[in-house]
Amino acid sequence: MxxxxxxxxxxxxxxxxxxxxxxxxxxxxxxxxASYPDDPKKLHALVEKNVQHFEEYRENRSMLAQQDAPAFLCLAWCNTLENSLLWIGGCRPSLAIRLVYSLCGSELDARLDQYLSGERKGTISEVSGTQLNQINSLHMKILREEERLTSRMASLQEDIVDEPLASIAKELSHVGEPSETADKVLEGHALTLGRMLLEADNLRLSTLKRLVEILTTLQAVDLLASSKKLHLSLHEWGKRWNRGRSPDQGEERGGIGEVGGLLIKGERGRASEGGRGRSLERGGI
Structure with missing residues (x-):
């Protein structure tokens, strides 16, 4: 439908x-x-809350995708930069692991003198050898799963030029005229896309869950905060990218704010999003 x-x-x-x-x-x-880095119980509650929020988002997307799965493979509500980075409706699950590697390297370089002097803060740059082996094993597993889903997506795209759509299009009197058979085939295509989106979201979720199991609670908080700052920053950078290259599109992307879950167009929405963008530039929300 x-x-x-x-x-x-x-x-x-x-x-x-x-x-x-x-x-x-x-x-x-x-x-x-910042406030209770040595309280693993409170930090664990924060991590669990974040994972729960992702689960809820996945469930909401899954229900909505039953009506129009293709809409979640090319997101009209995202900016062009975000869409260019999509893999089956979201980020690649392996990017979460690559982020761990990146944070480990950058933080270690920045704190090398402190590290050599024996100072420890328990952040993600201090993953142990055992943790690193577990993360590497997870990385290999997730890459195989990504390849499997990517291959299935390629096959699904290739099916478009197979029967019966190719014959239907060839025999049409007018390009794009209605066809009940074509509609049924495309409905089936959309349902398959919806199932693939759910599989991809499940892989994203399971990767996140396994990572927070491997990391300490403080390291998990560090990873989650870093990933959210990156995600939100890319959203703001992408809107500015669009505005600089396509004024009409920039207004559409940047001129919508949300208040209480409702969409509001106009100056109030632009002011709201602009304020959040400036807050991100300062390094916080």
């Missing part, structure tokens, strides 16, 4: 609500890491 414009507004609202949750979670993670 094709989605209506009202349905698609719900899709956009789902994404905007997710961004709001991301910002709120980031505030709590940064506060927790």
């Amino acid at each position: 094709a989605a209506s414009s009202s349905d698609r507004s719900h899709y956009r609202c789902c994404f905007d609500t997710w961004l709001t949750v991301q910002r709120q979670d980031l505030e709590e993670l940064l506060h927790g890491a």
Whole structure:
């Protein structure tokens, strides 16, 4: 069943609500890491809350994708930079692991003198050899799963030029004229895309869960905060990229704010998003 414009507004609202949750979670993670870094119980509660939020977002997307799965493979509510980075409706699960490697290297370089003097803070740069082996094993496993899903997606795309669509298109009197058979084939295609989106989201979630199991609670908080800052920063950078190259598109992407989960167009929305962008530039929300 094709989605209506009202349905698609719900899709956009789902994404905007997710961004709001991301910002709120980031505030709590940064506060927790600064205020009680030696309280694993409180930090663990923060980590669990963040994982739960991702599970809820996955469930919401899964329900909405039943109506129009292709909409979640090319996200009209994201900017072009974000869309260029998509893998089956989101980020590659392995990027979370690559982020761990990146943070380990950058933080170790920045704190090398402190590290050599024996000072420890328990952050992600201090992963142990055992942890690193577990992360490497997880990385290899996730790469294999990504390759499997990527191969399935390629096959699904190739099916478009197979029967019966190729013959239907060839025999049409007018390009794009209605065809019940074509509609049924495309409905089946969309349902398969929806199942693949759910598999990809499940892989993203399972990767995150396994990573936070391997890391200490403080390291997990460090990773979650860093990933959210990167995600939100890319969102803001992408909007500025669009505005600098396509004024009309920039207004559309940047002129929508969210208040209480509702979409609001106009100056108030632009001011709201602009304020968040400046806050990100200062290194916090």
